[in-house]
Amino acid sequence: MSKKLVENISLWQLAVLMFTFEIGSVAVVGVGTDTKQDAWIAVGVATVLGAGLVWFYVYLLKQLPGRNLFEMITFCFGKWLGKIIGLLYVYYFLYISARVLRDFCELITSVIFENTPIEVISITMVGICAYMLYLGLEVFGRTGEVFIPYVFTFIILIGLAILFSGEFQMKNLLPILGDGLGPILKHVFPRLLTFPFGELVTFMVIIPYVSHFAKAAKVSVFTVLISGFIIIYGTVIEIASLGARQMERTVFPLLSAAREISLLEFIERVDLVIVFVVMFGIITKVSVFLFGGLKGLEHIMNIPYRYLVFPVSMIIGYIAIQISANNAEHIEEGIRFIPLYMHIPFQIIIPILMAPLLIWKVKKQKRRSDANGSR
Amino acid sequence: MLKNRMIRVVTFTFTMIFSGLLLMIALIDMFIWQQSFYQCVSKLFALDEGANEGYVIATAAAGFIYSIASDYRIRKKKRSQQS
Amino acid sequence: MKKRLLFLLCAASVILTGCWDSIELNDIAIVTGMAIDPGKEKKYRLTVGYVNPAQYSKQNPAHGAPVSIMTLEGNSLPEISAKMNVGVSRRLIFSHTRALYINEKVAKEDGVSHFLDSLERSPQFRNDFNILITKNNSASDFAMINDPVERVPSLKVQKSIKSLLKSWGGDPRVRLTDFIDAIIAEGRSPVASTVVIDGDPEKGQNAESNMEVKAPARIMLDGLAVFKKDKLIGYLSLDDTRNYLWTQKLESTMISIPCEEDGDKNNPLYFDIVITNNKSEMKTYYKGNQPQLELNIFSEASINSMQCQKDLSSKEIYTELEKRSDKQIKNMITETIKKVQNDFGVDIFGFGEALNRQHYKKAKKVLGHWNEEFSRADVDVNVKIALRRSGTRNKSFISELPKKDVED
Numbered sequence: 001m002s003k004k005l006v007e008n009i010s011l012w013q014l015a016v017l018m019f020t021f022e023i024g025s026v027a028v029v030g031v032g033t034d035t036k037q038d039a040w041i042a043v044g045v046a047t048v049l050g051a052g053l054v055w056f057y058v059y060l061l062k063q064l065p066g067r068n069l070f071e072m073i074t075f076c077f078g079k080w081l082g083k084i085i086g087l088l089y090v091y092y093f094l095y096i097s098a099r100v101l102r103d104f105c106e107l108i109t110s111v112i113f114e115n116t117p118i119e120v121i122s123i124t125m126v127g128i129c130a131y132m133l134y135l136g137l138e139v140f141g142r143t144g145e146v147f148i149p150y151v152f153t154f155i156i157l158i159g160l161a162i163l164f165s166g167e168f169q170m171k172n173l174l175p176i177l178g179d180g181l182g183p184i185l186k187h188v189f190p191r192l193l194t195f196p197f198g199e200l201v202t203f204m205v206i207i208p209y210v211s212h213f214a215k216a217a218k219v220s221v222f223t224v225l226i227s228g229f230i231i232i233y234g235t236v237i238e239i240a241s242l243g244a245r246q247m248e249r250t251v252f253p254l255l256s257a258a259r260e261i262s263l264l265e266f267i268e269r270v271d272l273v274i275v276f277v278v279m280f281g282i283i284t285k286v287s288v289f290l291f292g293g294l295k296g297l298e299h300i301m302n303i304p305y306r307y308l309v310f311p312v313s314m315i316i317g318y319i320a321i322q323i324s325a326n327n328a329e330h331i332e333e334g335i336r337f338i339p340l341y342m343h344i345p346f347q348i349i350i351p352i353l354m355a356p357l358l359i360w361k362v363k364k365q366k367r368r369s370d371a372n373g374s375r
Numbered sequence: 376m377l378k379n380r381m382i383r384v385v386t387f388t389f390t391m392i393f394s395g396l397l398l399m400i401a402l403i404d405m406f407i408w409q410q411s412f413y414q415c416v417s418k419l420f421a422l423d424e425g426a427n428e429g430y431v432i433a434t435a436a437a438g439f440i441y442s443i444a445s446d447y448r449i450r451k452k453k454r455s456q457q458s
Numbered sequence: 459m460k461k462r463l464l465f466l467l468c469a470a471s472v473i474l475t476g477c478w479d480s481i482e483l484n485d486i487a488i489v490t491g492m493a494i495d496p497g498k499e500k501k502y503r504l505t506v507g508y509v510n511p512a513q514y515s516k517q518n519p520a521h522g523a524p525v526s527i528m529t530l531e532g533n534s535l536p537e538i539s540a541k542m543n544v545g546v547s548r549r550l551i552f553s554h555t556r557a558l559y560i561n562e563k564v565a566k567e568d569g570v571s572h573f574l575d576s577l578e579r580s581p582q583f584r585n586d587f588n589i590l591i592t593k594n595n596s597a598s599d600f601a602m603i604n605d606p607v608e609r610v611p612s613l614k615v616q617k618s619i620k621s622l623l624k625s626w627g628g629d630p631r632v633r634l635t636d637f638i639d640a641i642i643a644e645g646r647s648p649v650a651s652t653v654v655i656d657g658d659p660e661k662g663q664n665a666e667s668n669m670e671v672k673a674p675a676r677i678m679l680d681g682l683a684v685f686k687k688d689k690l691i692g693y694l695s696l697d698d699t700r701n702y703l704w705t706q707k708l709e710s711t712m713i714s715i716p717c718e719e720d721g722d723k724n725n726p727l728y729f730d731i732v733i734t735n736n737k738s739e740m741k742t743y744y745k746g747n748q749p750q751l752e753l754n755i756f757s758e759a760s761i762n763s764m765q766c767q768k769d770l771s772s773k774e775i776y777t778e779l780e781k782r783s784d785k786q787i788k789n790m791i792t793e794t795i796k797k798v799q800n801d802f803g804v805d806i807f808g809f810g811e812a813l814n815r816q817h818y819k820k821a822k823k824v825l826g827h828w829n830e831e832f833s834r835a836d837v838d839v840n841v842k843i844a845l846r847r848s849g850t851r852n853k854s855f856i857s858e859l860p861k862k863d864v865e866d
Contacts, residue, residue, distance in 0.1 A: 091395055098396070110760070110847050115710070115734060117427035118846070123434050249853045256850060297392075303384050307445045311389045314438030318431040319396050322419060327847040329773040337407050408773070427735060427758075 008211045013141030015223040016148045018203060021288055022227035023155070023234070024281020026196050027274065028103050029331075030253035032235060035187045036244040037173055040235045042184045042192055047228025049188065050197025051221050053347070057204050058217040060355060063362050065213055069204035069292075070299040076357045083300050085350065090296040092346045093202060094312070097289030098319040099334065101125060104282040105320060106327050107252055112275060122320045129287040130313035133294065134306060137209060140287060147280050154273050155230060158258055159237045161267060167241045167260040191335070194343035196231065197224065201347045202292040251327070254278075290316065385449070389442040393435070484511075487548035490525065491612030493559040493597035494573065497531040502564070502573070504538040505529040505598035508550060509610055523665045524609035527601055535573045536580070552582040557612040559590050559597040559653070565683070565690035574638060574688075585633050588616055591652045591683040591690065599659040603675050606668040615653065615677055627703045627711045628679055628696050641688050644825040645810020648685040649702070652693060653677050686804050686829075694798070701794035704787075705753055705807050708736045715779075715786045717766035727766040731759040731783055731845065742813035742835075744820055749835035751809050753791065757841075759783070761848040764856065771852040776845050783843040792839045805832040 009017075032039030064072055069089065074082030101122060109118045132140050162168050177184075203220065210216050238253040241260050250256045255278075258271040290313060297312070298305040324330040401415040487508040497503040507525045514524075528545050532538035542550055558577075560570060577583050592600050601611060608614035619629045630649045632640075640648035655675055661667055662675025682694040682702060694702065700711055714728040741752040761770065761779070768775050798806060810828040814821040824831050 090392075091399060094392065094396060095399055106847060110849055117430065117735065119427045119430040123430060245858065246855075249851045249855060249858075251848070251850055251852050297388055301384055301388050303388075303449075307385050307449065308388055308442075311385065311438040311442040311445075312392055314434045314441075315389070315393050315396065318393075318435040319400070321428065321431045322397070323400055325418075326773070326776050326845055328771055328776045328852070331771060331852070332773050333403065333407055337403055341406075 007137040007209055009137055009141035009206070009209060011210060011212055011215055011219045013145055014203075014207065014210050014216065015219055016144040017141060017206070017284060017288065018200065018220060018223040019227045019230075020144055020148065020151060020281050020284040021200070021203075022196050022224070023151075023230055024278065024285040025100055025103060026231050027155075027234065027254050027278045027281055028107050028252060029334075030235070030238060030247065030250075031196060031231065032187060032192055033248050033253065035184050036248070037175070037239055038177060038179075038184055039239060039244075039247075040173075040232045041177065042187050043228065043232050043235050045184065046188045046192040046197055047225060047232070049193050050200070050228065051224045053193070053198060054200050054203075054224050055217060055221050056355075057201060057351065058207060058220055060351060060358060061204060061207055062213075062217070063358050066208055068206075068208045068295060068299075069201075070296045072204075072358065073354070074299070076354050076361060086296050086300050089346060090293045090300070092342060093289045093293035093296065094316060095319070095342075096199070096338075097286045097293065098316050098323055099330075099338070100282060100285045100289065101316060101320040102323055102330055104278065104286075106330065107255070107275070107278065110327070111252065111255060111271075119321055123317045125283065126286065126313050126317040126320070129283055129290055130309050132283070133287055133291055133313070134309045137206070137291065140291070144284060151277050151280055154277050155234065158254075158261070158270065158273065159233060161261045161263050161270065162237055162241050162257060165261050165263045168237070169240055169243075172240050172243045173236070190339045190344050194339045194347055197228075198343055198347035200224070201351070202288050205292040205295045206288065251331075286316070383446055385442040385446045386439070389439055481549060485548055486551045487546060488554050489550050489552050490554060490610050491557045491559065491601040491615075492552075492555060493561070493592070493599075493601045494535075494564055495561045495597045496563050496567070500531040501533045501568070502535065502538065503529060503531045503598070504535060505601050506539070506542060506550060507601040507610075507612060508546070508548075513609065524604065525602075525611060527598070529598060535576045552580070553584060555583060555587045555612075556610070556616045557588050557590055557600075559592045559600045560650075561597040562591055562593055562652075562683070562690060564597075565591055565685075569688035570685075570690075571641060571688040574634070574641075577634060578638060583634070585635050587634070588619055588629075589632060589634065589637055589650045590615065591650050593652055593654045593680060593693075595655050595659055599655060599663075600653060600677060603655060603659060603662040603677050604665060604667050604673075605676070606670075606673060609668075611677065618677075619651065619679065622679060623709055625710060625712070626700065627708050628681070628699045630682060630699065630702060630706070641685070643811065645805065645812070645814050645821070645828055646808040647804035647806045647829070648688075649806045650683045650685070651699075652680045652683045654680045682806075684798070684802050684804060684806055686802070691804070692802050694794070697790075698794045698797065701791045702806065704736070704755065704791055705738055705740070705795075708733065708738075708757075710734060710736075712762065713783075713787065714763075715783050717768070717782070719782075719785075728763075729761060729765060729768075729779065730763040731779075731843070732762050733757045733759045733843075734846075740807070740809060740812040741816065742809045743817060745836075749813075749824075749831050751795070751832075751835045751837050753795075753837075753839045755787070755791070755839070755841045756844070757787075758844050758846055760846050764848075764854040767854075767857045767859070769853050769857055770848045780843050780845050783845070784841045787843065788839050788841040791841070792837055795837050795839070799833045799835070799837070803833040804829050809835070 032042040035042045060072065064075060067075065070086045073086050076082065077085055104125065105118045105121045108121050109116065113121065132143060207216050207220065234254055238247050238257045241257045242250065242253060247253050255271050255274050258274045261270050262268050294305040294308055294312060297308055324333060397419055401412065401419055404410060404415040404418070405412055489506050489508045491507040493505040495503040495505070505527055507527045509525050510522060513522060528542055530538045530541055530544070532541065539550060539552070564570070603611050605611060605614040608617060622628050623631060629651050632648070632650055637648050637650065640646045655662070656678045657673070657675035659675050662673065667674050679696070681696040682699045683690055684692045684694060710733055712730055712732045714730045717727045717729055735758040737756045739754045741754070743750050764770065795807065798804070805828060809832060810825055814825060
């Protein structure tokens with residue numbers, strides 16, 4: 001095979017990608033709506049757990065520096081079983097990227113472009129992602145770098161604008177822990193832990209390409225905490241401005257919250273700003289998942305992933321439409337099936353199964369090389 | 376033997392991913408909505424579901440053609456390297 | 459040599475000036491609407507409405523009527539229009555005509571083909587004006603009704619039709635060539651839109667009427683006029699027009715559908731769906747000796763309002779609502795087709811054309827008397843509505859109310 005192209009991204013780029021990845025989908029569909037006014041507490045709990053999960057992922061990667069998730073899987077499970085598990089991961093990543101894309105398409109067709117066919121939006125969005133990935137991981141990282149200041153300031157400003165336009169009512173947050181901790185913990189596991197945080201398992205494909213790998217663990221845990229904080233911030237905004245009941249009814253809470261803004265009768269109709277944030281978040285998220293899938297295919301099929309970028313992303317555009325017939329079906333599948341039967345095995349069970357195997361094999365290899373060296 | 380398998384690798388990957396994901400959607404539908412397998416698969420291929428579905432089908436077909444073309448390109452490159 | 463060059467230059471100056479039939483801009487009057495009424499002494503009475511350009515000057519608009527009209531009688535349209543200058547100072551230009559109003563009496567008694575020929579033949583008329591049948595009032599009134607927003611009356615009608623097609627669909631989108639094609643076609647009968655005046659036409663003619671908030675008279679679209687060959691035979695209501703359009707090409711429409719089939723009769727609850735994408739397919743065939751009309755409709759829709767207690771975040775509810783909509787729309791369209799079969803007995807839908815495309819040999823035999831075949835045919839309408847999404851809310855807040863409160 002031809003020499004593999006080595007691509008590197010900086011730590012800052014990794015942090016940026018992780019951050020936009022976290023807030024992208026959350027800004028579309030909102031999290032923790034089932035826990036009503038305690039959603040922000042649930043997000044807080046999930047953030048801490050999520051940070052632990054990410055630390056675990058990076059810990060696994062540290063055992064085999066420079067190898068990504070798929071190479072690690074083959075290392076642990078052997079050639080054939082490894083390939084099969086890797087292929088399952090590929091399907092998982094691609095399916096989730098199609099789901100994320102569909103989330104965004106639903107947002108656009110329900111809120112902004114009501115008469116544009118959803119198919120057209122899906123194709124154009126996936127086209128952007130494909131082009132970005134075709135140019136490579138470095139371009140992807142730099143794109144994130146360019147847009148992150150806007151994304152960050154917009155989110156902060158939206159919150160402040162809601163605060164100053166008088167729609168922010170702290171009493172909506174009360175009563176705190178009215179039903180006790182039980183429902184919150186039930187919601188955190190499995191749904192909240194897996195949906196924004198556990199999905200970071202995809203970054204196991206990207207983190208090995210960070211230039212200062214040694215610091216990756218610190219940076220990623222820190223990023224998760226920061227993005228968790230921003231998600232809490234967004235959730236508090238949603239609850240305080242909409243109220244828990246209305247938030248439960250809305251399909252896209254943050255967008256509805258932004259529609260409440262009317263500052264000095266001058267700054268109004270800022271919901272398009274949210275759409276911008278969401279759009280960038282979704283592009284990042286779809287691209288990261290797509291990249292994960294493509295890297296897996298590269299490893300399994302032994303072919304540079306650039307050949308596969310366009311064909312596979314076009315499949316994603318098709319699958320995003322085919323995935324469900326209507327919005328209700330899409331959301332219901334996302335609640336009832338995906339967390340329990342897809343996220344948990346791929347995000348938690350397989351990595352945990354892999355950990356002892358990995359440590360044992362690495363030790364064995366080391367011992368053998370030590371023995372060879374001493375001879 | 377190995378060379379033969381290498382030749383169509385992009386197209387093979389395309390079909391594998393495409394059919395795999397469709398199968399996955401059908402299986403998930405089957406699991407959640409308690410429908411029969413036949414029902415779910417026929418739902419996937421019902422062409423009149425959405426008059427605009429032609430757009431995405433055309434894109435997927437374009438992806439297929441692209442994958443064949445890139446296979447051809449890979450083969451050509453390899454041949455020129457060998458000679 | 460020099461002489462020759464001089465001659466050439468002189469000749470060029472004569473030839474190259476061009477524009478033999480040039481007309482200066484301030485010598486023309488642009489006609490926007492034409493109205494055809496039955497004449498008292500001669501065959502037709504033609505009224506033309508042409509714009510008053512001084513009204514549209516940006517710097518200092520004159521305060522006068524935005525359009526001016528002129529009426530003459532004659533036996534044919536070209537004759538009358540050429541003679542119009544007995545009263546009009548400028549030459550009339552017809553290429554920007556926006557609406558052709560035809561008095562229902564003309565359409566009923568004489569038929570429309572006599573003057574449609576001259577319109578089709580004339581190089582000035584384009585195929586972009588609406589053919590409108592006027593009910594009750596004389597057609598000339600329609601060319602004069604002012605509208606405060608669109609100052610040219612005929613332009614108002616055309617824009618309103620355009621907007622209606624986008625939002626609800628109540629116009630058969632018939633243009634001159636479609637109309638003529640349908641007259642001569644064996645498998646299709648022509649239709650045209652109808653308009654009525656709502657209010658007092660006398661008051662609506664004044665330019666001052668634009669000052670009033672509630673316009674004293676308004677031109678309103680009022681459904682379909684059904685023709686047999688070129689003679690008007692009857693009318694269909696606006697709702698039937700939408701259903702008619704559903705069989706042809708519907709851009710978008712909004713329907714309210716009762717939530718339950720036999721719910722509370724006094725206080726029925728509805729949900730609204732907006733159709734965003736529509737595909738319809740006609741099939742005509744013979745089962746033995748009995749003609750069968752089959753219409754397959756597939757539409758994508760989203761939910762726009764919800765009056766009943768349904769949780770729109772579950773898929774089962776979507777499926778249930780889809781079934782309700784299927785049934786309702788199927789009944790609506792079947793009713794319209796049956797009404798046309800029984801009341802008029804002419805095929806305005808184009809089922810005959812479908813037969814001609816699908817079963818050419820059979821069509822050759824029956825198309826001669828297709829209207830009789832059409833009126834005895836069996837109708838089978840299949841509707842499939844796919845509800846896709848429900849705006850920015852899933853559950854309605856109504857569904858949060860305790861059940862008893864709603865029932866009381």
